[in-house]
Amino acid sequence: MSYVTKSPWVIHYDGSSCNGCDIEVLACLTPMYDVERFGIINTGNPKHADVFLVTGSINEQNISVVKQRYEQMPEPKIVVAVGICATSGGVFRECYNIKGGVDTVIPVDVYVPGCAARPEAIIDGVVKGLGVLAEKQARMAKLSGSAKTETATDTEQEPDEAIEVRYYGKVDEEPAVGASGEGKGEA
Amino acid sequence: MEFHVTVFSALSALAYLIVGPFAGGLLAGVDRKITAKMQGRYGPPILQPFYDVRKLLEKEAVTVNNGQDFYVMCCLIFMIVTGVLFFSGENLLLVIFTLTTATVFLVIAAYSSNSPYAQIGAERELLQMMSYEPMVLLMAVGMYMVNHSFYVRDIVTSDALSLKLLIGVFIGYMFILTIKFRKSPFDLSMSHHAHQELVKGVTTEFSGRTLAALEVAHWYENVFLLGFVFLFFSNGTWYMAVVGVVVCLLAYFLEILIDNAYARMKWQFTLKSSWLMTIIFGGVNLMLLYFFKAFGIV
Ligand code: SF4
Numbered sequence: 061m062s063y064v065t066k067s068p069w070v071i072h073y074d075g076s077s078c079n080g081c082d083i084e085v086l087a088c089l090t091p092m093y094d095v096e097r098f099g100i101i102n103t104g105n106p107k108h109a110d111v112f113l114v115t116g117s118i119n120e121q122n123i124s125v126v127k128q129r130y131e132q133m134p135e136p137k138i139v140v141a142v143g144i145c146a147t148s149g150g151v152f153r154e155c156y157n158i159k160g161g162v163d164t165v166i167p168v169d170v171y172v173p174g175c176a177a178r179p180e181a182i183i184d185g186v187v188k189g190l191g192v193l194a195e196k197q198a199r200m201a202k203l204s205g206s207a208k209t210e211t212a213t214d215t216e217q218e219p220d221e222a223i224e225v226r227y228y229g230k231v232d233e234e235p236a237v238g239a240s241g242e243g244k245g246e247a
Numbered sequence: 248m249e250f251h252v253t254v255f256s257a258l259s260a261l262a263y264l265i266v267g268p269f270a271g272g273l274l275a276g277v278d279r280k281i282t283a284k285m286q287g288r289y290g291p292p293i294l295q296p297f298y299d300v301r302k303l304l305e306k307e308a309v310t311v312n313n314g315q316d317f318y319v320m321c322c323l324i325f326m327i328v329t330g331v332l333f334f335s336g337e338n339l340l341l342v343i344f345t346l347t348t349a350t351v352f353l354v355i356a357a358y359s360s361n362s363p364y365a366q367i368g369a370e371r372e373l374l375q376m377m378s379y380e381p382m383v384l385l386m387a388v389g390m391y392m393v394n395h396s397f398y399v400r401d402i403v404t405s406d407a408l409s410l411k412l413l414i415g416v417f418i419g420y421m422f423i424l425t426i427k428f429r430k431s432p433f434d435l436s437m438s439h440h441a442h443q444e445l446v447k448g449v450t451t452e453f454s455g456r457t458l459a460a461l462e463v464a465h466w467y468e469n470v471f472l473l474g475f476v477f478l479f480f481s482n483g484t485w486y487m488a489v490v491g492v493v494v495c496l497l498a499y500f501l502e503i504l505i506d507n508a509y510a511r512m513k514w515q516f517t518l519k520s521s522w523l524m525t526i527i528f529g530g531v532n533l534m535l536l537y538f539f540k541a542f543g544i545v
Contacts (some may be wrong), residue, residue: 062305063301063302064305064306066298066302067298067302083303089369091286091288094283094289094290096279096283096288096291097289097290097291098291099291099292099295099298099299103447104446105446105447105450105451105456107452108447108450108454123322129526134307134309135306135307136307136453197305200307201305228529234333
């Protein structure tokens, strides 16, 4: 079992969101939801983070910021797009300076729609992402175990089948990628 | 040194080497659980710090330069050496100087990255060292005045109860312990809590293995810092040894309480208050002790 699913550290970036989703992200840290019980920590440092939580859409100004933050995170890492803005651009989609959802710049592993995405859905999204994280970890371990000719990042970049989380916190179909609920700890 | 003393020293050093990180990690886990409870949250599992370190070891190695990892490893090694010296009953002054060396390596590691956050963190780490060092040295002097030896094994076995004559020094040491444990209000250079103005201070540029090494170093450190607290209570009897261990745990609980009750202070306050505490409690205590000794009262 991979330990990355037991302590996913999160970094949160606010793209061009209306702050609605950001407040919901912060709500996850409050005693009401307390994500720390899953070992999730909200860190401010991309170098410490495993999960990149992006709210709001991508605009021309923050493309480089999002890219840089993503590159600074050490493998294995996943990206969770929170809110409909981060998923597709949402209500800001037609704006002159909006490029679109987060997946126009970096590969996204989990989409959490909703306007604003509920804290339950956000937590669900991160926990779903843990399966992807574990898979990436396993692939990395296999790579470093066998021939070291390929760098880990080469294969990491290939787009994974993305998972969608309904905003009310339920998934109709089982996602293609094995998203186990591991890391829930003793909750 | 007699043979059985040598054997006992070697055994306790070995025990520290093996049990130390587990005890330190467990303390950190309990710390996070109690902190969560104090904030009305459920909190992570007690073993969470171990999960974190295991995860960090699995992560991709990313370093800014080659020197950085070397310095952090030196920090870890010197931290372990400090604890080994302490638990094998060596000279208290030597212990303190090795501890300083370990911290200096951390500062160098942070400086070497050229990141503005890490650099300001390193500067603050130096300020923190300035704040607590005088008190730590005064504690060693006080221990010598009461027990007539700088050697930890002599201090532990001597029948003088250090706390009785060094109550001021004890209070002063408890004050600077907050700085050493990296707790609010004095977690200037690096905090265990998220989102501070310096991102993560000295550890901003460390990731994966390097960060794990630093975390383990911190566990080792916490154990012997509590060992210093124990020195105040030991007088060679088993029941005072029990009291000492209980007080160590209480001291840790007090630090958690303080951590949760205060916001971070500025460095000016840290420096001023800790020096003031050092002079008032440490200095005056030692001065009085000196006069008492001169007039033959104690
Ligand atoms: S999805 Fe809705 S709440 Fe979230 S950032 Fe966009 S507009 Fe705001």
